[in-house]
Amino acid sequence: MSTTMAMVGLFWIAEGDVYVGAKPSGHAPGVRLTPEAVVGLGDGQSRLHLWEEIRDLTVSGVPLRTLMRQVGAVKDLALGTVLELAMAGGSGLGGEAPPLMTVGVETADGVHELMTYVAAARGYSETEADLSRSLLARLTEGEATLETTLATMARWGRAWEGGTPRRAEREELLREWLGG
Template identity: 65%
Template structure:
């Protein structure tokens, strides 16, 4: 499993945002269409009906976000060490989400997916991911070859997420398919 831009690719499955577990919300991209997963959202939006695919609220990586993540971990560790029952447990806080917009003849649909990058995404990866999502709606052949390339890469890659430069290279390659 690995994260490339806004995508989580696990064993050939491609998700926007984090891969959902149990009843958590998520969005999976399949050869048939966009699949809404999890509590409160379900359904399949066939590619032939998808006119646009967008993402909003993707957090941009910043120094402040990194410091905040470290602070939250430190605070959680201190609270556990002190066994303070009066302070809320930060580990149970829900992770941030992003909104995946699916435009069909029936209208605009907003789906929720959890953010996979704890510290946010680089602006370049967000921009390339948005371009890739747009590219997937350009036609069946483009969508099929692009998703197949992403899934193939995911099946071959087992060592976690690659470095930023490699992720950007992959996104550019997939956008140019």
């Protein structure tokens, strides 16, 4: 049985599960959004933040897709390929972990930082990052908004049958989930 998953903005949606950033594996850090709570996953950050206690959600360290980032990625790929070919047995450069983003969960007792891996290899478009941040803020507006929005995202994830949609589709989905 294969798992259907897709990246939409800063969100990774696998079946009916919604994550900020990449879906974690093993002990890797990650952040899952459930109808009950924001859940920190992975070593050192296994923590549950109930929605009724959350005042605000923010994300920092989001790599934005720029022309220079794309040129750099192509250069790094070419350099890595040359090094791999030149060194018998390889250089091990391909095993680097993706960059991390920080999800700030603000409650009455302060801001709690949860780490998650970036899911977009070349970064996120500025529009997708902005829409995603607005959607995260919207989730803290109240129980009805939260339940409706997360349920809509999860329902889309269960129904979606092909990898990550194209950029225009992703932006449209984020706008739809924002209610506009």
